Amino acid sequence: YAGSFDHHLVEVLNYRTPQLLVDLLQRVATPAPSVVADLGCGTGLCGPLLRPLATRLVGVDLSDGMLERARQAGHYDELVCSELVAWLAWAAPGFDIAVAADVLIYLGPLDKVFAGIARLLQPGGWFVFSVEAGGGDGYALQLNRRFAHSLPYVGAQAASHGLAVVAVEPAVLREDGDKPVDGLLVVLRRAVG
Numbered sequence: 415y416a417g418s419f420d421h422h423l424v425e426v427l428n429y430r431t432p433q434l435l436v437d438l439l440q441r442v443a444t445p446a447p448s449v450v451a452d453l454g455c456g457t458g459l460c461g462p463l464l465r466p467l468a469t470r471l472v473g474v475d476l477s478d479g480m481l482e483r484a485r486q487a488g489h490y491d492e493l494v495c496s497e498l499v500a501w502l503a504w505a506a507p508g509f510d511i512a513v514a515a516d517v518l519i520y521l522g523p524l525d526k527v528f529a530g531i532a533r534l535l536q537p538g539g540w541f542v543f544s545v546e547a548g549g550g551d552g553y554a555l556q557l558n559r560r561f562a563h564s565l566p567y568v569g570a571q572a573a574s575h576g577l578a579v580v581a582v583e584p585a586v587l588r589e590d591g592d593k594p595v596d597g598l599l600v601v602l603r604r605a606v607g
Contacts, residue, residue, distance in 0.1 A: 431515045431544050431587050431597070432460040436467075438599050439511070439542045442581045448510030451534065452490070453498055453543075454517030456480045461489030464513060472509075474501050502530025509534050514543035516587060519560040522553050524571045532575040532604060541577060541602040544587055546595060558590060568600060577602040 439445065447469045452460045455473030457480050464471055473490045475481050481493045494501060498517065503526075512531055521527060531541045548554055548562030551570075556562055569579050580601045587597035 431585075431599075432463050434583075434585050434587075434599055435513060435515055435542050435544060436460070436463040438581060438583060438601060439467075439513075439540060442601050443540050443603075445511060445540065449508060451505075451509045451512040453502075453512055453514040454520075455484055455490070455493070458484030458487045458489055460513055460515055461487055464511075465489045467511065474498060474505075499526045499530060502527065502534055505534060507534050508536055509539060510536055511540045511542065514541075516544055518543055518545050518563065522555065522561045524553070524563065524568070525574075528571045528575040528577060531602075532577060535604040537604055538606045539604045540580075541604070542600070543602075544585075544597050544599055546587065546597045547584065563598075565598060568598070572602050576605045578605065 445467055448467060449470045450464050450468040452464055452473045455475050458473060461484060470491045471489060472492045473484050474494045474496055476497055478495055481495055484490060485493055512534060518524060535541065545563040545568065546560060548564040550564050551566035553561050553563045553567055565582060572579055580603050583599045585597055585599050586594040588595050
């Protein structure tokens with residue numbers, strides 16, 4: 415699937431989450447060139463958007479095939495094949511920005527992700543991500559086998575790990591069966607002190 419992934423996602427599903435996330439980050443943070451982690455980088459769709467923001471750009475993904483495509487694109491300084499939560503637990507801290515475009519939809523509980531992000535980021539660092547919009551105050555597995563997360567749940571998880579919600583925007587993340595997939599674009603910031 416790695417070979418046709420980009421075409422299918424962008425041309426068939428009208429996927430535009432990477433651009434939406436980077437635009438939101440630049441509106442609320444205007445970051446200086448930084449050490450950036452692209453979490454669940456896949457084939458590297460975020461790479462060309464993040465490269466101008468990065469002095470060092472690290473991509474992390476579970477699939478060797480996807481990482482090979484990202485490697486060929488040439489935007490990353492380092493690519494790591496690892497499961498996300500595991501990498502967050504052992505990666506050296508010191509990142510200024512972490513981005514997760516359509517990654518958290520494959521994870522239900524976010525406690526370990528947010529704990530890892532809080533460890534990974536420098537004080538004042540930014541975490542920018544998307545989730546499919548869920549109701550209530552938790553998360554739920556949907557019929558499409560992806561998780562939806564509610565804003566109250568995201569906010570509570572962020573607060574419990576010293577991450578402040580800076581911005582939230584509703585957005586259509588992509589299409590699925592010719593129907594829009596409603597999501598949230600979120601910017602969190604690690605406490606400075």
